[in-house]
Amino acid sequence: MRLNCLAGLAVVLSALPAAAQEVTLRAVSSFAEGTEFSRNFERFIDKVNSDGKGLIKINYIGGPRAVPPFEVGNAVRTRVVDMANVTGAFYTNLMPEADGFKLNGKPMREQRSNGTWEFINQLHNQKLNSQYLARQFHNVPFHIYLNKKIDKIDFSGLKIRVTPVYKDVVEALGGAPITTPPGEVYTALERGVVDGYGWPITGIFDLGWEKVTKFRMEPPFYSVEVNVLVNIDSWKSLNDAQRRLLNDAALWLEGLDSEKDAAMKAERERQAAAGIQALDFGPAAAKAFLDRAYDVAWQSVIKRAPESGPKLRQLAGN
Numbered sequence: 001m002r003l004n005c006l007a008g009l010a011v012v013l014s015a016l017p018a019a020a021q022e023v024t025l026r027a028v029s030s031f032a033e034g035t036e037f038s039r040n041f042e043r044f045i046d047k048v049n050s051d052g053k054g055l056i057k058i059n060y061i062g063g064p065r066a067v068p069p070f071e072v073g074n075a076v077r078t079r080v081v082d083m084a085n086v087t088g089a090f091y092t093n094l095m096p097e098a099d100g101f102k103l104n105g106k107p108m109r110e111q112r113s114n115g116t117w118e119f120i121n122q123l124h125n126q127k128l129n130s131q132y133l134a135r136q137f138h139n140v141p142f143h144i145y146l147n148k149k150i151d152k153i154d155f156s157g158l159k160i161r162v163t164p165v166y167k168d169v170v171e172a173l174g175g176a177p178i179t180t181p182p183g184e185v186y187t188a189l190e191r192g193v194v195d196g197y198g199w200p201i202t203g204i205f206d207l208g209w210e211k212v213t214k215f216r217m218e219p220p221f222y223s224v225e226v227n228v229l230v231n232i233d234s235w236k237s238l239n240d241a242q243r244r245l246l247n248d249a250a251l252w253l254e255g256l257d258s259e260k261d262a263a264m265k266a267e268r269e270r271q272a273a274a275g276i277q278a279l280d281f282g283p284a285a286a287k288a289f290l291d292r293a294y295d296v297a298w299q300s301v302i303k304r305a306p307e308s309g310p311k312l313r314q315l316a317g318n
């Protein structure tokens, strides 16, 4: 009887690994926890953890306190983490053409059906040892914010905080670019180390930057891209059901971009209410700026990535 019981227990135990194949993935974000460019990724994690009970669990380690923003790409490449929420601008050292992703603002549905996703996924497989699971915020543009008033679109004499997103255009218009991660922007503004900064239209209130910002230059330009990457070995170690769950959640995450039109309108109003004044130089100046901004950015991407740059440009269609 006793033996029987033990034998029964052994069967249950040996059946466990097959029945309970819950896998845990460690994830980080290159943006601060709870702020605009982490928030949808955090919703994605909640969804995976609830839809994927018993199958997959994402252990969210957090934001830049866990891994510095410009090192997140390398952390997912080397499997220090299994998953990351990170903009291509933060891993151009490993993949120069990542700087071109901001030049494609087509909806992800289209990018997935016209071969763009596949091409960018191959680049991630090869250079970042990772799967390109999702891209967020295709419809959210960037701006240059300033503390000194300008009377035309010319940054001569201005020091402007950049990442690779804004560096070429700031330089082309005479500004002095200073690269910093987001976590250093507030202090740089407060101390007058910089006269302005690049950032998307959304998110400055999460960081308190409205307290140290006077102007927002028009027009908006480029497209935000924040990607969810999964280390390729972690990805391959998953079974079909686990991969399907992540893919379904990724499509859901990309769909959240549809919330952004209303959010951007509200954000513009909130900036105006906080005393941030829009500097608008009219349609001709806006067009000249945009032409220049795209031109210098493509040139820079193509110079650094002579093979994949032109292909990215053809896929972006601009």
Ligand code: 173
Binding pocket: 037, 087, 089, 162, 163, 164, 165, 181, 182, 198, 199, 200, 224, 225, 226
């Ligand atoms: O300004 C930045 O730090 C930056 O490059 C970026 C990219 C995507 C979303 C938010 C900021």
